[in-house]
Amino acid sequence: MTATDLSTSTTSERTAAHIATTERYAAHNYHPLPVVLAEGHGAWVVDVDGKRYLDCLAGYSALNFGHSNERLVAVAREQLGRLTLTSRAFFNDKLSGFAEALARLTGKDMILPMNSGAEAVETAIKVSRKWGYEVKGVPAGQASIVTMEGNFHGRTTTIVSFSDDDVATSGYAPFTTGFRSAAYGDIDSIAAAIDETTVAVLFEPIQGEGGVVMPPEGFLRDLRALCTERNVLMVADEIQSGLARSGRTFACDHEDVVPDIYIMGKALGGGIYPVSAIAADREVMDVITPGSHGSTFGGNPLAAAIGTEVVAMLEEGTFQARSAEIGVQLEAGFGPLVGKGLTAVRVRGAWAGIDIDPTLMTGRQMSEALMARGILAKDTHGSTVRFAPPLVASDEDVAGLVEAVTEIITGA
Ligand SMILES: Cc1ncc(COP(=O)(O)O)c(C=O)c1O
Numbered sequence: 001m002t003a004t005d006l007s008t009s010t011t012s013e014r015t016a017a018h019i020a021t022t023e024r025y026a027a028h029n030y031h032p033l034p035v036v037l038a039e040g041h042g043a044w045v046v047d048v049d050g051k052r053y054l055d056c057l058a059g060y061s062a063l064n065f066g067h068s069n070e071r072l073v074a075v076a077r078e079q080l081g082r083l084t085l086t087s088r089a090f091f092n093d094k095l096s097g098f099a100e101a102l103a104r105l106t107g108k109d110m111i112l113p114m115n116s117g118a119e120a121v122e123t124a125i126k127v128s129r130k131w132g133y134e135v136k137g138v139p140a141g142q143a144s145i146v147t148m149e150g151n152f153h154g155r156t157t158t159i160v161s162f163s164d165d166d167v168a169t170s171g172y173a174p175f176t177t178g179f180r181s182a183a184y185g186d187i188d189s190i191a192a193a194i195d196e197t198t199v200a201v202l203f204e205p206i207q208g209e210g211g212v213v214m215p216p217e218g219f220l221r222d223l224r225a226l227c228t229e230r231n232v233l234m235v236a237d238e239i240q241s242g243l244a245r246s247g248r249t250f251a252c253d254h255e256d257v258v259p260d261i262y263i264m265g266k267a268l269g270g271g272i273y274p275v276s277a278i279a280a281d282r283e284v285m286d287v288i289t290p291g292s293h294g295s296t297f298g299g300n301p302l303a304a305a306i307g308t309e310v311v312a313m314l315e316e317g318t319f320q321a322r323s324a325e326i327g328v329q330l331e332a333g334f335g336p337l338v339g340k341g342l343t344a345v346r347v348r349g350a351w352a353g354i355d356i357d358p359t360l361m362t363g364r365q366m367s368e369a370l371m372a373r374g375i376l377a378k379d380t381h382g383s384t385v386r387f388a389p390p391l392v393a394s395d396e397d398v399a400g401l402v403e404a405v406t407e408i409i410t411g412a
Pocket residue numbers: 060116117118119121152153154155204208209237238239240241265266
């Protein structure tokens with residue numbers, strides 16, 4: 001038996017063969033929709049049978065700039081022919097420019113480059129703990145970090161240690177200690193969890209995997225004030241919410257808040273290559289010394305070349321503006337469906353979470369119905385589906401998404 005149910009769609013032999021081989025040889029750690037993609041350009045992808053789909057997942061926001069973005073592909077191609085990996089045992093001529101550009105974009109003194117998002121989160125945890133011991137003066141071995149209910153920060157053993165998702169944690173004990181959970185968006189709950197051992201509050205400015213969940217207005221500002229007052233690092237995981245997805249460069253920008261540590265990933269690699277990083281000021285980042293942390297691939301010249309171009313594109317501001325425009329269209333399209341098949345709609349930039357009336361259908365059923373109409377999206381929990389089209393999606397593309405969801409909901 002395979003993890004992917006093929007009975008819900010008409011599946012060609014070619015598609016079925018790819019799925020069967022993947023399910024036979026690759027672990028079943030995902031439950032993909034039964035579509036096998038072969039090409040992607042802009043906001044659209046094409047499957048092995050030549051069928052086109054609007055990509056409304058965009059690699060969980062790793063593809064903010066669209067598939068095969070010309071500028072990014074050109075930079076990657078150029079760099080592929082010159083130098084791809086040096087390790088940090090040596091300097092390379094691309095990391096300098098990338099570090100400078102990303103520090104400028106974040107307004108921070110320094111960056112620490114890694115590869116996957118989870119590695120960047122791990123990096124922020126290590127830097128926060130070390131800062132706690134060496135700068136704040138927390139007694140050895142006692143550092144605590146406050147995390148949020150409903151969080152998603154990745155899949156390492158330490159990161160799932162503070163997840164409240166049973167599927168993500170079951171069977172993986174024992175877990176890393178030193179984390180305390182507080183209610184997301186509830187400043188009193190966070191204040192109560194902080195004590196003299198607390199080194200950081202780790203949070204997503206918008207909880208993406210949670211279903212595009214936004215904290216109440218003013219929460220980010222209150223959290224900034226609380227962290228400053230209690231001498232605790234404010235650590236914003238902007239891996240999914242950042243880099244133009246929410247209509248601003250960072251989701252924290254919506255409240256003009258600057259965290260002590262930014263965690264970035266996904267779109268930093270332009271959908272081409274895994275590139276992640278944290279950014280912080282010198283008094284925080286200086287706790288990192290040679291040998292105390294590292295990664296063979298972190299800061300490699302290919303990653304740095306792509307990341308530099310990503311930053312240049314973000315500095316122009318057009319992707320943020322387009323994201324905000326898409327958000328207006330999504331809000332106008334989905335908002336009126338509340339009470340008519342949807343129980344809630346949350347939109348921030350080109351990022352929407354819709355909660356479907358569970359008596360109508362599950363999120364998975366919605367995703368399958370959309371796929372049949374040439375739109376790819378992914379359910380998150382239960383009856384919630386999140387939409388995050390590439391920021392190059394046209395008005396017609398977004399209108400097509402709204403129309404399809406409306407038809408499915410009203411016809412259900
Ligand atoms: C907010 C957030 N943090 C961390 C991660 C982990 O990133 P990666 O899958 O690249 O390890 C994700 C991935 O979805 C995420 O959304």
